[in-house]
Amino acid sequence: MLINVIEIFKSKIKLLEPFKISLGILDYAENVIVRITTDNGLVGIGECSPFRTINGESMDTGFIVAQYLGNVLIGENPLAIEECVTMMNKVIYGNTSIKSAFDMALYDIASQYANLPLYKFLGGNNSTQIITDYTISIDRPEKMADDAIKIRDKGFKIIKVKLGGTRGDDIERIKRIRTQIGYDIPLRIDANQGWDCRTAVEVLKDLEPYKIQHCEEPIPRWDFMNLPFVKKNSPIPIMADESCCDHHDAARLIGLDACHRFNIKLGKSSGIFNALKNY
Numbered sequence: 001m002l003i004n005v006i007e008i009f010k011s012k013i014k015l016l017e018p019f020k021i022s023l024g025i026l027d028y029a030e031n032v033i034v035r036i037t038t039d040n041g042l043v044g045i046g047e048c049s050p051f052r053t054i055n056g057e058s059m060d061t062g063f064i065v066a067q068y069l070g071n072v073l074i075g076e077n078p079l080a081i082e083e084c085v086t087m088m089n090k091v092i093y094g095n096t097s098i099k100s101a102f103d104m105a106l107y108d109i110a111s112q113y114a115n116l117p118l119y120k121f122l123g124g125n126n127s128t129q130i131i132t133d134y135t136i137s138i139d140r141p142e143k144m145a146d147d148a149i150k151i152r153d154k155g156f157k158i159i160k161v162k163l164g165g166t167r168g169d170d171i172e173r174i175k176r177i178r179t180q181i182g183y184d185i186p187l188r189i190d191a192n193q194g195w196d197c198r199t200a201v202e203v204l205k206d207l208e209p210y211k212i213q214h215c216e217e218p219i220p221r222w223d224f225m226n227l228p229f230v231k232k233n234s235p236i237p238i239m240a241d242e243s244c245c246d247h248h249d250a251a252r253l254i255g256l257d258a259c260h261r262f263n264i265k266l267g268k269s270s271g272i273f274n275a276l277k278n279y
């Protein structure tokens with residue numbers, strides 16, 4: 001089986017509400033879709049949602065880089081996923097988001113060829129129920145508290161709150177949200193690199209009474225050498241997100257004892273193949 005045709009599409013969809021984090025605002029979901037067709041008629045589809053300030057990629061750069069990646073994959077065996085991933089990495093460094101769309105399309109083909117749903121193809125047994133959260137954008141504390149009520153009323157069981165502003169504002173945000181929704185719904189927070197090391201420890205200590213599950217990426221991703229200090233002094237577990245793109249980053253953070261948890265995203269790891277890797 002060989003890859004016959006690769007098609008790339010831009011997909012721009014206006015969000016109902018702007019998505020605001022400490023790193024910037026998104027008004028549109030600007031994604032890239034990859035469709036790979038094989039010579040025996042299988043079609044695999046992958047999609048990525050590059051975030052400029054996180055991936056260093058946009059829909060437009062992804063569309064261009066996808067042409068480079070597509071050129072080397074044409075005529076290759078789609079089931080040789082490791083080889084395809086290696087070839088993509090030889091074409092260009094980084095660009096993990098658009099690479100993940102190709103990786104996803106290849107896994108789509110591989111699992112169809114094996115006549116298995118993807119979870120079975122990956123060795124899963126579908127026995128774990130995963131409960132997702134809904135994110136509150138960073139905003140005025142009153143607006144965020146109102147959003148929390150709306151999200152709860154829609155039936156979401158966990159809420160994630162974007163922080164990463166000033167210490168006073170961030171405490172006020174969580175205080176208002178807890179006042180509105182009580183303590184039954186688990187809250188997790190994400191500073192998206194918005195605090196410096198000292199502020200992070202202060203805010204996390206201040207937030208201890210508000211029953212927070214964990215805090216994502218409290219300090220800048222480049223400052224990971226200071227993350228162990230934050231972890232050691234925080235009463236709230238630390239989850240690495242932007243500082244943990246792939247298995248190499250994960251190994252480094254474990255070696256430093258820098259965090260309790262990882263946020264694994266296909267757009268950071270270049271796809272499923274790397275996301276599954278361990279040391």
Ligand SMILES: [Mg+2]
Nearest residue numbers: 190216217241
């Ligand atoms: Mg995050």
